Amino acid sequence: MAKYKTLKAVAHNFGHSFISLTNYYHNDYVLGHIQSFLKEKQLDRFEINIINKKKSPSLEFNNFIHIPINSYIKWFPELVKSLKSDLYFIKEARLIIEFDFLTERFNRSANLIENPFKCTSLIIDNKNKEYKYEFNDWWYPETIQTNFLTTNNFLQLSIKKGRD
Numbered sequence: 001m002a003k004y005k006t007l008k009a010v011a012h013n014f015g016h017s018f019i020s021l022t023n024y025y026h027n028d029y030v031l032g033h034i035q036s037f038l039k040e041k042q043l044d045r046f047e048i049n050i051i052n053k054k055k056s057p058s059l060e061f062n063n064f065i066h067i068p069i070n071s072y073i074k075w076f077p078e079l080v081k082s083l084k085s086d087l088y089f090i091k092e093a094r095l096i097i098e099f100d101f102l103t104e105r106f107n108r109s110a111n112l113i114e115n116p117f118k119c120t121s122l123i124i125d126n127k128n129k130e131y132k133y134e135f136n137d138w139w140y141p142e143t144i145q146t147n148f149l150t151t152n153n154f155l156q157l158s159i160k161k162g163r164d
Contacts, residue, residue: 002085004125004127006084007080007089010080011122011133013079014072014093014095014121015095019137023068025067025068027143028142029142030065032140033062033064034065035139039099043057044098044099045057045096045097045098046096046098047094047095047096047097048069048072049093050095053070072095076093088126089125092122094120094121096122097117097118098119099116099117100117112141116138117138118135120134121133
């Protein structure tokens, strides 16, 4: 039988998994890709509405962010089911990543500058009860990306290369 009380574990596990060292894509952790992207766009907040699959800000994200996030959105119903709950119980589910780019410190082991971040995983059930976990830590991008390929740029380059 599906349970409401396990939604707290869903919120925790989803957020923890997203910021974990197992969430690696291409040449960096997904959190590092998000950090680099936000810094380049002079933004400090990124939000995913998991239920309606919308990302905010509604910018054109590069594939290093777009592809892994979509796989996490796709995985969410499986996570809910595996923790003995039901999507029917969930009115809203969001993941919010916030970086403080005004605060930085030197990470000696990586020889890089890192910034503090907060990851909030939030679920509101159909009875308006909130299940929320916040993870606070420091992060640095593994690779400094100077050229972000967006989906459109990638397609345009592919088409252009095909003509040459």
